[in-house]
Amino acid sequence: MLDWTALSGAFALLGSDINIWLVIIPGLIIGLVAGSIAGLSNSMAMALCLPLTLYMDFLPAVMFLTAIFTGGGFGGAVTSILMGIPGTTSAVATTFDGYPMTRQGLHNEAMGLALMSSVIAVFIGYILLMFVVAPLGAWVIGLGPGEMLMIAIWGLTMIAALGGKDLTRGLIAGGFGLMLGTVGMNTSGYTRGTMDIPFLLDGIPVVPAMMGMFAASQLLSLVGNQFIISDEGARRADFRRVFAGAKQVLKVPFFHLRGSLIGVFVGAIPGVGSSVGNLIAYAQAKRTDDDPESYGKGNPKGVIAAESANSSSEGGSMVTMLALGIPGGAGTAMLLAAFTMHNVTGGPQFINNNMDIVYTIILGNLAQVVLLLGVGMVFLAVAGNIVRVPLTILIPSVMVLAILGSYAITGDVAGPITLFVFAALGWLMKRYKYPVAAAVVGLLLGRMVETQLIRTYQLSGGMELQYFLERPIIITFFILLVLSLLQPLITRQIKQRWGRKNLKAGV
Amino acid sequence: MNRTATISFSFKAALASTLGGILLTAGATTALADYPERPLTMVVAAGPGGSNDRAARVMSNFLAEELGQPVNVVNRPGGGNLLGHEYLRQQAADGYTLLRTTAIPYMTINQELQGASFTIEDFQPLNLVDIDTSMIASSTRGDYDSIDDLIAAISDNPGSVSMGVQPTSSDMINATLFLEAIGLSVDDVRVVTFDGGGDVRTGVAGNQFDFGVVGEAGLRQMSSEIEPLMTFSREPMSDVWDAPHVLEVVDQHGVEDYPHVLSGSIRGYFVHYELMEEEPERYARLVEAFENIANNPEAIEAHHEQDLTIDWMGPEASREMMLQEHESLARPEFLQIVQPD
Numbered sequence: 001m002l003d004w005t006a007l008s009g010a011f012a013l014l015g016s017d018i019n020i021w022l023v024i025i026p027g028l029i030i031g032l033v034a035g036s037i038a039g040l041s042n043s044m045a046m047a048l049c050l051p052l053t054l055y056m057d058f059l060p061a062v063m064f065l066t067a068i069f070t071g072g073g074f075g076g077a078v079t080s081i082l083m084g085i086p087g088t089t090s091a092v093a094t095t096f097d098g099y100p101m102t103r104q105g106l107h108n109e110a111m112g113l114a115l116m117s118s119v120i121a122v123f124i125g126y127i128l129l130m131f132v133v134a135p136l137g138a139w140v141i142g143l144g145p146g147e148m149l150m151i152a153i154w155g156l157t158m159i160a161a162l163g164g165k166d167l168t169r170g171l172i173a174g175g176f177g178l179m180l181g182t183v184g185m186n187t188s189g190y191t192r193g194t195m196d197i198p199f200l201l202d203g204i205p206v207v208p209a210m211m212g213m214f215a216a217s218q219l220l221s222l223v224g225n226q227f228i229i230s231d232e233g234a235r236r237a238d239f240r241r242v243f244a245g246a247k248q249v250l251k252v253p254f255f256h257l258r259g260s261l262i263g264v265f266v267g268a269i270p271g272v273g274s275s276v277g278n279l280i281a282y283a284q285a286k287r288t289d290d291d292p293e294s295y296g297k298g299n300p301k302g303v304i305a306a307e308s309a310n311s312s313s314e315g316g317s318m319v320t321m322l323a324l325g326i327p328g329g330a331g332t333a334m335l336l337a338a339f340t341m342h343n344v345t346g347g348p349q350f351i352n353n354n355m356d357i358v359y360t361i362i363l364g365n366l367a368q369v370v371l372l373l374g375v376g377m378v379f380l381a382v383a384g385n386i387v388r389v390p391l392t393i394l395i396p397s398v399m400v401l402a403i404l405g406s407y408a409i410t411g412d413v414a415g416p417i418t419l420f421v422f423a424a425l426g427w428l429m430k431r432y433k434y435p436v437a438a439a440v441v442g443l444l445l446g447r448m449v450e451t452q453l454i455r456t457y458q459l460s461g462g463m464e465l466q467y468f469l470e471r472p473i474i475i476t477f478f479i480l481l482v483l484s485l486l487q488p489l490i491t492r493q494i495k496q497r498w499g500r501k502n503l504k505a506g507v
Numbered sequence: 508m509n510r511t512a513t514i515s516f517s518f519k520a521a522l523a524s525t526l527g528g529i530l531l532t533a534g535a536t537t538a539l540a541d542y543p544e545r546p547l548t549m550v551v552a553a554g555p556g557g558s559n560d561r562a563a564r565v566m567s568n569f570l571a572e573e574l575g576q577p578v579n580v581v582n583r584p585g586g587g588n589l590l591g592h593e594y595l596r597q598q599a600a601d602g603y604t605l606l607r608t609t610a611i612p613y614m615t616i617n618q619e620l621q622g623a624s625f626t627i628e629d630f631q632p633l634n635l636v637d638i639d640t641s642m643i644a645s646s647t648r649g650d651y652d653s654i655d656d657l658i659a660a661i662s663d664n665p666g667s668v669s670m671g672v673q674p675t676s677s678d679m680i681n682a683t684l685f686l687e688a689i690g691l692s693v694d695d696v697r698v699v700t701f702d703g704g705g706d707v708r709t710g711v712a713g714n715q716f717d718f719g720v721v722g723e724a725g726l727r728q729m730s731s732e733i734e735p736l737m738t739f740s741r742e743p744m745s746d747v748w749d750a751p752h753v754l755e756v757v758d759q760h761g762v763e764d765y766p767h768v769l770s771g772s773i774r775g776y777f778v779h780y781e782l783m784e785e786e787p788e789r790y791a792r793l794v795e796a797f798e799n800i801a802n803n804p805e806a807i808e809a810h811h812e813q814d815l816t817i818d819w820m821g822p823e824a825s826r827e828m829m830l831q832e833h834e835s836l837a838r839p840e841f842l843q844i845v846q847p848d
Contacts, residue, residue: 051577054568141713145699185586188700189674189847198593202585270709325728326709333554337564345812347728411581411594451702458699459669459716 002131009356010363019060024368027067028375034068035075036383038087038211038398039405042072043330050334050341058342059357063364065338069331070122070368073274073311074376077114081303082107082386083228083398084218087405089206089444090274090310093158093282095214096437097295097302104298105234107387108380112245113303115376118311120249121260122369125315128264129322130362134351137323140268145455146468150477151266152449155276155441157485158283162296162438170438173429177439180204181446187454199414203447208406208415210440212422215402217430219395228387228394237384242377248300255301259285259308267313270320270328274313275444281309288487315365322358323351542789543603546577550598552591552608554584557705558725559774562637562815563607566776569806573796578605587675588613589621596625600779602789606630611773611832612677612845619842627833630777631790632825633797637816639722639771641678641739642748646714647732654737654756657718658689665695669716671707674700675845677769677836678707678720681739683844684767685753689760693844704772722771723748727814741768769841773832775825794822 014020027049034045046068053061076091077098084099086092094114101110159174160167183193184203194200222228229235249256259281266277285305286295295302318335320326325346327333339346344354351358386394406415426436460467468474483490549567553559560582567578583591588608598604608614614630617623643654651657661668672679683693697716701707704721711719712732726733727747735750743752757765776797783790800806801819810817820828836842 051579141709142715143713144710144715187674187702189587189845198586198590202590271706324712324732326705326712330554333560337561340561340564340813341568343809343812345728348731349728411583455699455701458697461666461697 003355003359006355007359010359013059013356013360014363014367017057017059019057020063020364021367023056023060023064024067024364024371025375027064028071028368028372029379031068031071031073032075032078032375032379035072036078036087037405038079038085038215038402039207039409041088041207041330041409042069042075043334044408045072046331046334050337053338054341058339058344059360059364061338061342062335062361063368065335066361066365067368069314069335070365070372071375073122073314074115074118074307074372076310077118077307078111078380078383081110081114082383083394085211085214085398085402087211088275089210090278090313091306092210092275092437092440092444093278093306094303094310096162096282096306097297097299098306099218100296100298101300101303102228102387105229105231106241106245106298107229107384108238108241109245109248109300110303111380111384112242112247113249113300114307115242115373115380116246116249117256117259117304117307119369119373119376120256121263121308121312122314122372123366124257124260125264125267125312126362126365126369127315129315129318130359133319133358133362134323136268137319137351140320141270141324141326143269143473144471145452145459146471146474147477148269148272149449149452149456150474150481151269151272151276151280152445152452154477154481154484155279155283155445156449157287157481158279158441159438161283161286161292162435162441166433166435169434173434173436173438174442177442177444178446178449179442180209180439181443182450184447186447187451188458199410199412204443205406205410205415205418206443207409208418209422209443211402211406212419213426213429213436213440215398216423216426217436220427220430222391222395226390226392228391235388237381239377239381242380242384245300249304252301252304255285256304256308259305260312263309263312264316266309267316268319268328269316270326272448273317273329274310276448277313277316278306278310279441279444281305284484287484288491292488318361321346322361324348325350542792543574543576545603546579547574547603547605548598549578549580549605549607550591550595551580551582552584552588552594552606552613553703554582557703558637558815559607559609561813562774562810565806565809565813565815566607566800566817569800569803569809570796573799574792587616587621589617589623592617592630593624595777595779596629598779600781600785602778602782602786602793604778605633605793606777607774608777609772609774610635610777610829611770612675612680612836615833615836616675616842616845619837620846627829629780631780631783631822632829633776633778633793633822634801635773635775635820635825635828636801636818637724637772637774639724639774640744641681641720641769641771642723642726642750643682643718643720643736643739644711644723644726644733645718645736646711647734648714649717649734651718651736652734654751657736658691660717661686661691661695665691666697668695668718669697669699671699671701671710671716671719672721673702673704673707674698674847676704677771678704678722678739680836680841680844681753681769681771682720684765684769685739685757688757688762688765724814724816739768739771767835767841769836770832773829775829 034040076088077094079087080091080094081098084095098110185191262281263277282305286292317328321332327336403416406419409415549563551560551563563580570578583594595606614627707719707721712729735748738744738752740752
C-alpha cells in the first residue's frame with residue numbers, strides 16, 4: 001500500500017526547504033488562538049491567512065495552513081473545558097466532562113487529557129491516511145444518502161445519552177433542536193420556518209446559536225460564584241498536573257483508539273466532519289462504559305473520547321481532498337484554494353502524479369503533531385490562567401468576544417441577534433431543567449438527518465425495501481447501530497448469566 | 508464707486524469660482540487616480556470549493572495586481588444564491604464590492620419565484636465568463652454506457668432509475684424537457700435532489716444514483732471517473748466529450764420541434780447597476796481591469812489549468828446575453844418545473 005519511491009521523494013522534499021519547518025510553529029499558534037476564541041473557527045483563521053500563503057512556495061503554504069488546521073482542532077477544547085462554551089461545533093462533546101472537571105478544580109488535568117488525546121489522535125489519523133488515502137477516498141464518495149442517514153442517526157443517539165435520568169426532557173429538547181435544525185430551504189427546495197427573514201433561508205446560524213445557548217446556561221449556573229473554581233488553591237496553572245492528565249490517556253490506549261477510528265472514518269465522509277465524529281465517539285464511549293452515570297460529571301474518559309474523535313477527523317477530512325479534489329468541509333476547501341493559488345490542481349490526477357507531495361503533506365503533519373505537544377503545553381500554561389480571572393471581569397469579556405465572533409461568522413448583525421435569541425432560549429431551558437446540550441445536538445444534526453432522509457426516500461422510490469436489501473453497507477451500518485444501542489443490555493445479560501465471580505476471573 | 512465695487516466684486520467672484528473650479532477638478536482627478544484606495548471585496552454567492560469560489564480566488568489575485576489593492580473573497584452561500592445577491596444589493600454602489608455568481612438561472616428564480624427585493628436588471632455584468640452546458644452522466648462503475656441504454660431502462664421499468672439533480676437549476680429544466688420530448692416524464696425516474704452542482708458531481712463519481720444531470724465543466728476534472736451520456740448543447744461537443752448532443756438524440760426518436768435547449772449555468776462578475784451611472788470612472792476602471800486580465804496570458808493559463816474560462820465578452824454583450832437568457836427561462840411553463848409547490 002505504500003509507494004516507497006514516492007515516500008523517499010517525500011523525505012527529500014521535506015529536507016529541501018527550511019521554510020516548510022519555519023511556518024509550522026506560527027501556524028500552530030494562530031490555530032490555537034483562533035480555536036480557543038469562541039466564534040473564531042480554524043477554517044476562518046485559514047481563510048484569513050490564505051492571502052499570506054501567496055508569498056510562500058507551495059509546500060510551506062500547505063504546511064502553514066495545515067498547522068493552523070491542527071492547532072485550531074485542539075484550540076476548540078480550551079474554552080470548552082475552561083468555560084463550558086464550545087468555540088466550534090466540533091468541541092461540543094468536550095464540554096460535557098471537561099467543564100465539570102474544571103469546576104472541580106481539575107482543569108490542568110482536563111487540558112492535559114485533551115492535549116494528549118488530540119496529539120495521538122491526529123497522529124493516528126495521518127498514519128492511516130498514509131496507507132489508505134486512495135482506496136478510502138474512492139470508497140467514501142460511494143456512500144450514498146442511505147448510508148449517510150445511518151451515520152446521522154448514530155449521531156442522534158447522543159441525545160438519549162444526554163438525557164440522563166430525565167429522559168423525557170432530553171428527548172423533548174432534542175426533538176426541539178431537530179426542528180430548529182430544519183429551518184430554512186431544504187434540499188428539495190421547500191422553505192420552512194423562516195418567518196420571511198432572509199438570512200434564515202440558509203438555516204439558523206449554528207455557531208452563534210450554540211454559543212448563545214451554552215453561554216446562557218453556564219452563566220446561570222455560576223450565579224453566586226466569584227470564580228469558576230471556588231477553591232483558590234486549585235486555580236493555579238500547574239505543569240505537573242497537566243502532565244499527569246496527559247499520562248492518563250496512555251493508560252487507556254484501546255479506548256482512545258476507538259475514538260480516533262470513529263473520528264477518521266466519520267471525518268472522511270464529505271459534508272459530515274468532526275462535529276458529528278465528536279458526538280458519536282462520546283455517545284459510544286458513554287453507552288459502552290461500565291459506569292455510564294459517571295459521564296457528564298467530570299469523567300476523564302469523556303474528554304478522551306470527545307477529543308480523540310474531533311482531532312483524528314482532520315486526517316479523515318484530507319482523504320477526499322487529496323484523493324479526489326473534493327473538499328469535505330470548509331477547512332479542506334481552504335487547503336484546496338491554496339493549491340489553486342499555487343497553480344496545483346487537485347483531483348484524481350493529482351494523487352496519481354504527485355504521490356510524493358501527498359506523502360510530504362502527511363509526513364509534515366506528523367511532525368506538526370509532535371510540535372503541537374510542545375506548543376500546546378506552553379499555550380495551556382497561559383490559557384489556564386483564565387480560571388483565575390474574577391467572574392465580574394471574565395463574563396463581560398466572554399460576552400464581548402462571543403458577540404464579535406458571532407458577527408464575524410455571519411458578517412452582519414444576524415449573528416449577534418441569533419446569539420441573543422438563543423441565549424434567552426438557553427436560559428429558559430436551563431431554568432426549567434431541559435438539557436441544553438440535547439437541543440444543540442438536534443440543531444447540529446437536524447439538517448443532515450432531514451436531507452439524507454429525503455434523499456433516501458427519493459432514491460429508494462418511497463422507501464421500497466428492495467433498495468435497502470441491495471445495499472450491503474446500509475445493512476451493515478444498521479446492524480452496527482442496533483448492536484451499539486443494545487450493547488449495554490447485552491453486556492448486562494452476559495454479566496448476570498456468568499455471575500460476578502466468573503467475570504472477575506475473566507478480567 | 509458703486510459700479511467699480513460691483514465690477515471688483517464680480518471679478519473676485521469669477522476668480523474665486525475659477526479657483527474653486529480648478530481645485531474641484533484637481534480633487535476629482537485625485538479621487539479618480541485614488542480609486543481604489545482601500546481593499547475590495549469579492550462576494551461569492553456560493554460556498555467554498557465550488558467553481559464560483561475557485562474562479563473568484565484565482566481572479567482576485569490578478570485583480571489585486573491590476574488595481575493595486577487586495578481583493579478579499581467572501582462567501583455568502585444560501586437560498587439558491589439569493590443571500591449573496593441580496594448581500595451585494597445591501598452594500599454601497601461605490602465599486603468596492605463585486606459579485607461572482609451564477610446569474611442564470613438563480614437571479615431569474617430569485618426574482619420570479621422567491622420574492623427577491625431586486626430584479627436581474629439591478630446587476631451589471633462586467634463579464635460573463637462561463638456559460639456551462641448541462642450534461643447527463645453516470646459513473647464508470649454504473650449500469651449504463653450510452654443514452655440509449657438509459658432511455659431503454661427508464662421506459663422498460665418506469666420509476667426504478669434514479670436521477671441526481673439540483674432541483675432549482677437549468678439542468679432540471681433541460682432534463683424535464685428532454686424526457687417529455689421522447690415520450691417519458693420526470694415522474695418516470697426517481698428524482699434525488701441535491702443542494703448544489705458539486706454534490707451532484709460527487710454523487711455521479713461515487714455511483715450514488717444511476718445518472719446525474721449537471722453542468723459539464725466541473726466534470727472535466729473527474730473525467731476518469733465518469734461516463735458521459737449526452738450533452739444539452741445545440742451542436743456536438745465531440746472535442747471534449749464522447750457523447751451525442753440532445754438534438755441528435757431527439758432526432759433519432761423522431762421529435763421534430765424540440766422546445767428549447769437551455770444553456771446551463773451562466774456565471775460571471777457583477778457590480779451594482781447604479782455604479783455605471785453614478786461612478787462612471789470607477790466602473791470604467793473595473794471594466795478595463797477585467798479586460799486586461801482576460802487578455803493576460805498568465806491569467807488565462809491559471810484559469811485553464813482548473814478548467815475555468817475567462818474569455819472576454821465585455822459588459823454590453825454580457826448584459827444583452829444575460830437578459831436574453833433570463834427571458835427565455837422566465838416562461839411560466841419552465842418556471843413551473845423548478846417551483847417546489
